[in-house]
Amino acid sequence: MTGVPASAAGGPSGARGTAPAAEAPGATAADVARESVRDSGAGEGTTAVQPGAGPREGARAVRGGKIGAAAVDQASVWNVANLLTMLRLLLVPGFVALMLGNGGHDPAWRSFAWAAFAVAMITDLFDGHLARTYDLVTDFGKIADPIADKAIMGAALICLSALGDLPWWVTAVILGRELGITLLRFLVIRYGVIPASRGGKLKTLTQGVAVGMYVLVLTGWLASLRFWVMAAAVVLTVVTGLDYVRQAIVLRRRGIAERRAALEEARG
Incomplete structure (x- = not known):
């Protein structure tokens, strides 16, 4: 029996020690493609792309609706999640200009500034979920x-404090915590990742609501x-x-204990 060359199957599938099912008599090119996807660990909803295929052919080779579209966009920085992140970055100078306007x-x-801040907070919820x-x-x-x-x-906290609407110590506590935890994550990343907790998510939501209320010019009971929403945000922070x-x-x-145990096991 004449086997299908490894290049046609999308990789050296014969390396497993058994002949792929796609090499059975009467196997079609689609069978070979499906077998190569399974061998390479590709996700469901994708098919193999023949070597030398151009970008258009490669895009057509992906199937499975949204999952397939994600597989195509994955290699590109210009996907929808990153575009939302870029939009948030671009909103920062616009927000500052609106906050300090007139x-x-x-x-x-201030109402326009609140709208820009709200858009930034909403895109923050969606870009990570989409990614x-x-x-x-x-x-990126x-x-x-x-x-x-x-x-x-x-930017929002500094503008509010500079305008006298929010005490500087509140801005210092919130920004100091955010920067400190970010640095802490980098310091311990060799031992593992600190997952985002429910308390952290609630903190982010409360901060966003509190800062948004301060951005607006509110009077009376609002x-x-x-004030109490910001107090809750500081406590959660x-x-x-x-x-x-x-x-x-x-x-x-x-992490240190596991490394020591591994070293002792290697020596023993």
Whole structure:
């Protein structure tokens, strides 16, 4: 029996030690493609692309609706998740200009600034979800997404404090916590990843609502309400920050213990 060459099957599938099912008598080219996808570990909803196929042929080779589209966009920085992140970065200077427009206390200008801030917060919810759901995670997104998050929040807090609407110590606590936890994550990444907790997500939501209420020019009971919302945001900021420090310490100790155990096992 004459086998199908490895180049036609999308890879050296014969390396497993058994002949692929696609090499059975009467096997079609589609059978070979399906077998090569299974051998290479490709996800469901994709088919093999023949060597030398151009971008258009490669795009047509992907099937499976949204999952297939994600597989095509995955290799490109210009996917929808990264575009939303870029939009947030571009909104930062526009937001600052609107916040400081006409002296910084004009209700109309502040309303436009609130709209820009709201768009940034909404895109923050969607870009990460899209990246994880449709496998659009890229190195650019991993770096740019947290930068965009902290840039818009930091710009809002600094503008509010500069205008006298928010005490500087509140801005210092929130920004200090965010920058400190980001640095802490990098320091312990060799031992593992600190996952985002429910408390951290609630903190982010509360911060966004509180800062958004301060961006608007509110009076009466709404002005009193925003004070308590900001107070809750500060408490959650401190509590979740301490919890992340605890997790980092536990993660580091566990990682060191595992390394020592591995070294002792290797020596023994």
